Structures are given as C-alpha cells and as structure tokens.
Amino acid sequence: MSQNAKAEEFNMEKQSPVKTSPINGADLFVEILKKENVEVMFGYPGGAVLPLYDALYKNPIRHILARHEQAAIHAAEGYARVSGKPGVVLATSGPGATNLVTGITDAMMDSIPLVVFTGQVATGVIGSDAFQEADVIGITMPITKHNYQVRSMDDLPRIVHEAFHIATTGRPGPVLIDIPKDIAGMVGEPKFVDEINLPGYQPNFKPNSLQVKKLRGALAEAKKPVILAGAGVLHAKASAELLEFVEKMQIPVVNTLLGLGGFPSNHPLFLGMGGMHGTHTANIALYEADLLINIGARFDDRLTGNLSHFARNATVAHIDIDPAEIGKNVETHIPIVADAREALKKILSLDFEAPKANEWRAKLQQDKVDHPLWNTEDGEGISPQALMKIIHEITNGDAVVTTDVGQHQMWTAQYYGFTKPDQWVTSGGLGTMGFGFPAAIGAQIAKPDKTVVAVAGDAGFQMTLQELGLVAELKLPIKIIVYNNMALGMVRQWQETFYEERYSQSLIPVQPDFVKLADAYGIRGYVVQTEEEAEKVMSETLNNNEPVLIDCRIKPKEMVYPMIAPGKGLHEMIGVKPQ
Amino acid sequence: MKRIVTATVLNQSGVLNRITGLFTRRQFNIESITVGATETEGISKMTFVVHVEDDRMVEQVVKQLNKQIDVLKVNDITDQAIVTRELALLKVMTTPQTRAEINVIIEPFRATIIDVAKDSVTIQVVGNFEKIEAMIELLRPYGIKEVARTGQTAIKRGSQRLVSESKTFSILN
Ligand SMILES: Cc1ncc(C[n+]2csc(CCOP(=O)(O)OP(=O)(O)O)c2C)c(N)n1
Numbered sequence: 042m043s044q045n046a047k048a049e050e051f052n053m054e055k056q057s058p059v060k061t062s063p064i065n066g067a068d069l070f071v072e073i074l075k076k077e078n079v080e081v082m083f084g085y086p087g088g089a090v091l092p093l094y095d096a097l098y099k100n101p102i103r104h105i106l107a108r109h110e111q112a113a114i115h116a117a118e119g120y121a122r123v124s125g126k127p128g129v130v131l132a133t134s135g136p137g138a139t140n141l142v143t144g145i146t147d148a149m150m151d152s153i154p155l156v157v158f159t160g161q162v163a164t165g166v167i168g169s170d171a172f173q174e175a176d177v178i179g180i181t182m183p184i185t186k187h188n189y190q191v192r193s194m195d196d197l198p199r200i201v202h203e204a205f206h207i208a209t210t211g212r213p214g215p216v217l218i219d220i221p222k223d224i225a226g227m228v229g230e231p232k233f234v235d236e237i238n239l240p241g242y243q244p245n246f247k248p249n250s251l252q253v254k255k256l257r258g259a260l261a262e263a264k265k266p267v268i269l270a271g272a273g274v275l276h277a278k279a280s281a282e283l284l285e286f287v288e289k290m291q292i293p294v295v296n297t298l299l300g301l302g303g304f305p306s307n308h309p310l311f312l313g314m315g316g317m318h319g320t321h322t323a324n325i326a327l328y329e330a331d332l333l334i335n336i337g338a339r340f341d342d343r344l345t346g347n348l349s350h351f352a353r354n355a356t357v358a359h360i361d362i363d364p365a366e367i368g369k370n371v372e373t374h375i376p377i378v379a380d381a382r383e384a385l386k387k388i389l390s391l392d393f394e395a396p397k398a399n400e401w402r403a404k405l406q407q408d409k410v411d412h413p414l415w416n417t418e419d420g421e422g423i424s425p426q427a428l429m430k431i432i433h434e435i436t437n438g439d440a441v442v443t444t445d446v447g448q449h450q451m452w453t454a455q456y457y458g459f460t461k462p463d464q465w466v467t468s469g470g471l472g473t474m475g476f477g478f479p480a481a482i483g484a485q486i487a488k489p490d491k492t493v494v495a496v497a498g499d500a501g502f503q504m505t506l507q508e509l510g511l512v513a514e515l516k517l518p519i520k521i522i523v524y525n526n527m528a529l530g531m532v533r534q535w536q537e538t539f540y541e542e543r544y545s546q547s548l549i550p551v552q553p554d555f556v557k558l559a560d561a562y563g564i565r566g567y568v569v570q571t572e573e574e575a576e577k578v579m580s581e582t583l584n585n586n587e588p589v590l591i592d593c594r595i596k597p598k599e600m601v602y603p604m605i606a607p608g609k610g611l612h613e614m615i616g617v618k619p620q
Numbered sequence: 621m622k623r624i625v626t627a628t629v630l631n632q633s634g635v636l637n638r639i640t641g642l643f644t645r646r647q648f649n650i651e652s653i654t655v656g657a658t659e660t661e662g663i664s665k666m667t668f669v670v671h672v673e674d675d676r677m678v679e680q681v682v683k684q685l686n687k688q689i690d691v692l693k694v695n696d697i698t699d700q701a702i703v704t705r706e707l708a709l710l711k712v713m714t715t716p717q718t719r720a721e722i723n724v725i726i727e728p729f730r731a732t733i734i735d736v737a738k739d740s741v742t743i744q745v746v747g748n749f750e751k752i753e754a755m756i757e758l759l760r761p762y763g764i765k766e767v768a769r770t771g772q773t774a775i776k777r778g779s780q781r782l783v784s785e786s787k788t789f790s791i792l793n
Contacts, residue, residue, distance in 0.1 A: 178634060179637070182634070182637065182638055182641055183641055183642075183645050186689075187689045190633075207689060239689060240630075240692055241629075241630060241688070241689050241690055241691050241692045242689045363687070364683050364686070365680065365683035365684050365686070365687050368676060368679060368680075369680060372676070
C-alpha cells in the first residue's frame with residue numbers, strides 16, 4: 042500500500058467509526074441481496090447485466106439459469122408460492138425484460154411476491170432507442186405493485202430494501218427495479234438502509250373493531266352462512282385460525298381455485314371449490330347463502346359467474362388486506378380491511394355466537410351426496426379424473442402439485458384433494474399456459490425433499506418444455522405428468538359446447554414423442570394408455586428421487602364438469618350429476 | 621355524475637404517468653387533471669374531475685389511487701365546502717362593431733382582454749366551471765376561434781360547514 046493510500050485510509054477511519062470502503066454498483070448489488078437474505082435467484086444474462094453477473098461470479102449467490110426468461114420468472118413464482126419468501130429474478134435489458142412480462146403480470150394477478158431486476162442501457166443513452174433498450178418502466182407500470190429505475194448508485198440500497206418490503210407486505214406482488222448499465226460501474230460508499238420510509242404505503246393489518254362487531258351480529262342472525270376462503274388465507278398463514286373459527290361456528294367452507302389447501306378438503310364442512318368448474322354444493326351454497334364471509338378472495342368473475350345472480354340474498358362480509366378489493370365487484374355490507382390471520386385471531390378472541398344453521402348444513406350435506414363430482418365419458422383412454430385420484434393415492438395427498446392451464450388444471454383442482462397450505466401452485470388470475478412446469482422447478486428448489494408433481498396439458502407443456510434442460514442439469518426429481526388429449530383441451534371443450542363442435546385450431550394431430558424428448562435430456566419417460574399402466578408406472582416413479590415424464594393418453598373428448606357458461610349465474614351449472 | 625377528487629403525491633418521476641395509466645386501465649373517465657406544487661417541497665397536488673356512474677365507482681377511483689405507492693392522500697371533496705377555479709383563454713372573432721359588445725358581455729365575468737388583433741381578441745377568464753361555460757355560451761355567436769382551458773383545481777375552504785353526507789374513504793373504512 043502506498044503512503045498516500047495509507048494516509049487516506051487512516052483519515053477515513055478517523056472520520057467515520059463504521060468503516061465503509063469504496064465499492065462499485067455491481068458488487069454493492071450483490072451485497073445488498075445478501076443482506077436481504079436472498080438464497081437463490083432465477084435469471085438469464087445479457088449485455089446490460091454483464092457487470093452484475095461478473096459480480097455474482099466473484100461473490101456468488103445461488104443462481105438458477107433457466108433456458109428462457111419466462112421460465113425463470115415462473116420458477117421464481119413457484120418458489121415464492123411454496124416457500125413464502127420473495128422470488129428474485131434477474132434479466133437483461135430489452136428482450137430479456139420483455140420476456141418477463143407474462144410472469145410479472147401473472148404474479149400481479151395472483152399476488153405473488155417477486156423482486157425483479159432488469160438491466161437497462163446506460164443512463165446517458167436512455168431514450169435514444171439504443172441497442173436492446175426497452176421502456177421497461179413504462180411497460181411494467183400497470184403490471185407491478187411498484188417499479189423503480191435506479192438513477193444513482195447511492196439510491197440502490199434504499200430502493201432494493203423498499204422493493205423487498207413492498208413485494209412481501211400488505212397484498213404481496215411483483216416489484217421491478219430497472220438498473221442502467223453504468224450504475225454497476227459507479228464507485229462510491231453508499232450507506233446500507235435498514236428503515237423504511239414510505240408515507241404512501243401503510244398497509245393496515247389490524248381489523249376495525251366496529252366492523253368485527255357487525256360481523257358478530259350478522260353471524261348470530263344467520264341461518265345460511267358460508268365462508269369463501271381465498272389465497273389471502275394462504276398468504277397470511279391463517280389456515281389454523283380458519284379451521285378453529287370454522288369448527289367453533291360450524292360454518293361450511295368453499296375455496297377459490299387459488300385458495301385450495303387453505304382449508305382441509307377432507308373436512309366434513311368443506312363443500313369444494315366454487316365457480317366455473319366448482320362443485321354443485323359449493324356453488325349452490327354461495328348462491329343461496331344469507332351470510333357470505335369472504336376471507337382473502339377477490340370475487341373474481343370465474344368465481345362469481347354473472348354478478349347479478351351472485352349471493353343475492355346474502356349479507357356480504359369481506360376480510361381483505363387490500364381495501365380496493367372490497368366492494369369492487371360485489372356490494373359489501375361488512376368491510377374488514379385486515380390481514381386474514383389478524384382478523385381471525387381478533388374474532389377468535391371474542392365471544393361469538395354460532396349461527397343456527399342445522400337445517401342449512403343438513404341440506405348441503407345431502408347435496409354433496411346427491412350431486413358429487415362425476416365423469417361422463419366412457420371412450421378409449423385413461424379417465425383424467427381417475428388418473429388424478431391415482432396420483433393422490435401414490436403421493437399420499439402430500440405432494441406439492443403445480444399445474445398449467447386448461448382442463449387438467451381443473452381436474453387437478455377438483456380431484457387431488459388438498460389438505461395443507463402451500464402444496465398447490467397454479468396460475469389463476471392470468472391463466473398462463475406454460476406456467477406449470479417451470480413453477481414446479483421453483484417449487485422443487487424451495488422444497489428439495491418434497492415430491493413435486495407438475496401436471497401439464499400436452500399443449501401448455503410445449504410452451505416451456507425447454508426447461509427439461511434445467512431439470513436434467515440440476516437433477517431435480519420433478520414428476521412431469523402430461524395429460525395428453527392431442528388437443529388444446531379446454532378450447533376444444535368450449536368449441537364443443539358453444540360453437541357446435543367447430544374445432545378451429547384446437548386439435549394437435551402431430552405431437553412430439555414425449556418419451557424420446559425426455560430421453561434427449563437424459564430424463565426417463567413413459568407412455569401410459571390405461572389406468573392400470575398409469576398406476577404401475579406411477580407407483581414405481583413418483584416416490585423415487587429422479588425426474589420422470591409420463592405421457593398419459595387420456596380420453597380425448599372428456600369434459601370438465603360441472604360448468605357454468607359465460608354470463609350465467611352460479612345456479613345455472615351444466616353437466617351436474619343427475620340424481 | 622361528476623366528482624372532484626384530489627390527491628397529494630410524492631413528486632417522483634413517472635407519477636403522472638402512473639396515475640393517468642391507472643385511469644385508462646380501469647376505464648375511469650376523466651374530464652380534467654391539474655397538477656402543481658404544494659407548500660411542501662417534493663409534494664404535488666393533483667385535482668381530478670371524473671365522471672362516474674355511481675358511488676361505488678368513485679370509491680374505486682379513490683381506493684385505486686390510494687394503492688399507488690407514491691400517492692400520500694386521496695379525497696373526494698365534491699360534497700365538502702370547497703372553492704374550485706379554472707382559467708380559460710378564448711380567442712374570439714371581432715369586427716369594429718362587435719368589439720364594444722364583447723366588452724360589455726365579459727365585464728360581469730371579470731374577464732380581461734389580454735391580446736388584441738385586427739379581427740380577434742383574446743380573453744382571459746378565471747372562475748368555476750359553470751361560470752366559464754356560461755361566458756363561452758354568450759360569446760359563441762361571435763365566433764370562437766380557439767379555447768385553451770387549464771382544468772379545474774380546488775381547495776377546501778378555511779372553515780367547513782357541517783356536511784353530513786361527506787364522502788371520505790379512509791383505507792380503514
Ligand atoms: C398463453 C396462453 N395462451 C392461450 C391460452 C388459452 N387457453 C386456455 S386453456 C387452453 C388449452 C390448453 O391445452 P392443454 O395445455 O393441452 O391443456 P388441456 O386443456 O388439454 O388440459 C388454451 C389454448 C392460455 N390460457 N394461455
């Protein structure tokens with residue numbers, strides 16, 4: 042060390058008791074992520090993020106190199122959903138960033154906490170249509186909970202700390218940070234930030250006592266109460282409190298698609314999933330209820346059906362951390378802005394009188410017996426519903442299950458039988474084909490010891506199947522179950538039902554040989570044609586420690602029932618099992 | 621119905637974009653937006669005049685605005701004691717004969733002529749929405765060549781009469 046440098050260091054130490062040494066933006070970026078306890082990130086490098094990747098090379102954080110940025114972000118979503126921690130994503134500017142758009146939107150719709158970093162061209166050329174420049178802030182403004190562009194290296198610690206805070210608190214969601222390339226090269230001595238100063242962001246966790254009292258009054262009077270439990274129960278980790286409340290009050294429970302697992306599906310008071318492909322009993326309960334208690338669901342149109350028929354005679358209570366969801370779609374009489382767990386804890390701490398609902402419960406129990414889920418088709422091939430029951434059996438109902446979007450998604454939701462929180466990962470609000478398989482990768486990384494089953498349609502699987510490479514590389518023991526009906530099944534179902542069987546662009550006559558495809562990546566593959574074969578192959582492969590792909594030839598014309606046609610009310614189900 | 625909503629916002633880059641984007645995305649119909657500095661540095665105030673179908677929709681406007689991280693406070697002040705003002709500039713065609721008439725028309729509005737040309741005058745008027753509309757109507761027969769309006773801005777009166785039906789949406793409900 043030269044005399045000069047020594048003198049400088051000495052001076053610095055004298056000035057500030059906490060010794061900070063100069064650091065460049067890229068190294069700082071990695072340090073900050075470590076401070077935020079990031080244990081894994083999902084990404085893909087490129088020009089604008091080369092300095093960041095170089096810093097990661099020297100000071101590593103586990104990084105999962107997906108084969109496409111869309112898969113990286115879906116994997117981060119899967120990771121976040123089952124771990125409860127924010128998913129962290131890093132992609133380059135321009136095409137890297139735009140490839141993330143689907144995943145960011147998906148996370149926004151389903152309230153999944155993500156912190157997404159994108160590279161950007163250098164500050165000096167922003168706005169000049171530079172190579173790989175895209176207005177990522179503009180593009181992602183409507184699809185993020187918040188976004189930032191870093192303009193000075195000094196702001197980086199504060200921005201990242203705020204981003205993690207915003208993504209994970211209140212109603213979770215994606216936050217994006219756009220980092221111009223020159224920021225990575227700046228050298229400075231920025232201070233790490235521990236406190237949060239966001240006057241415009243103050244989520245309210247504790248319920249208002251007055252509204253809770255109103256709920257008590259409504260419960261005492263109700264004769265036909267029902268609880269609609271959504272993903273808010275899972276995000277708030279409120280399943281235990283929900284169960285206690287339900288058992289104390291003896292109120293039947295309906296889950297939303299995303300809420301599955303928040304209440305045990307084998308509980309006698311569970312009525313099933315509600316909505317477009319919900320059970321008859323769940324939908325009738327929502328339709329006829331005189332008191333509807335929504336806990337952490339957002340009254341999505343796939344759940345409510347035609348709003349003019351929805352819960353018409355019910356007093357509606359709605360517990361939600363996001364005030365904007367209350368009263369958005371359904372008029373609400375008892376608004377409770379709170380974290381689901383805090384609200385339920387408060388309610389449990391008070392003396393609540395259980396509703397007198399014997400008759401109602403008996404009626405619903407009878408309805409469960411009279412109109413259970415069923416299947417109609419007897420044709421060639423495996424029954425998709427029976428197949429899901431086999432998967433449940435072999436995995437003891439204990440696997441983490443991810444799905445893609447379409448018929449197989451609904452059959453999984455209907456038949457897997459989720460009993461615990463955080464074992465269910467699906468794309469609900471956006472309905473993103475291509476989601477399920479990469480999400481399983483993230484889920485397996487979050488839970489290395491769990492059996493992770495990725496259920497996909499033959500079409501959706503082909504949207505992100507390149508990630509077989511990642512599965513092979515990391516030797517992730519993911520069980521890929523392809524529900525192969527040689528069609529865009531759900532589209533085909535709608536065309537059969539509403540378009541007089543005009544199958545416009547929904548049949549796929551030529552499929553790859555999925556077994557050979559898996560083989561190309563060194564992954565074992567099987568084709569199964571019957572339920573017996575499926576059972577045999579699955580009992581040999583679902584519980585071992587290796588990845589597998591099973592191409593299941595299901596009955597190609599099987600339908601998802603019951604079904605509520607667009608524009609119809611919850612009481613207008615078709616395909617209900619006749620008595 | 622027409623509502624006047626104000627928002628106090630952090631003066632971050634892109635905040636106006638965030639808010640107009642939100643209005644478009646959610647199909648909220650805005651008549652005007654004004655933005656300007658407040659007494660506190662770094663904090664701006666926006667005034668929106670919105671057309672909504674019912675109370676539920678204005679509640680959504682307020683709640684969605686409130687959800688923005690850079691938005692500090694939102695109020696629907698329509699039913700409170702407020703003063704609203706807008707500035708309008710009108711270029712009106714004139715002939716030597718009509719010039720005096722126009723002067724007479726605008727006088728009670730306390731409008732002023734700020735530019736004169738051979739065949740037109742430019743008039744500046746400040747007032748609430750109705751006043752400006754009324755003046756425009758009276759001048760229309762003379763031929764209005766151009767109108768530039770700022771949109772309404774609003775402030776609560778120093779002393780509030782008791783308004784029982786005041787519409788405020790707190791995030792706590
Ligand atoms: C990215 C994307 N494109 C299109 C759709 C519309 N869509 C919904 S389900 C479906 C068919 C899915 O077919 P497949 O993956 O084979 O699953 P299946 O319904 O047969 O179980 C399509 C095309 C979508 N949800 N997502």
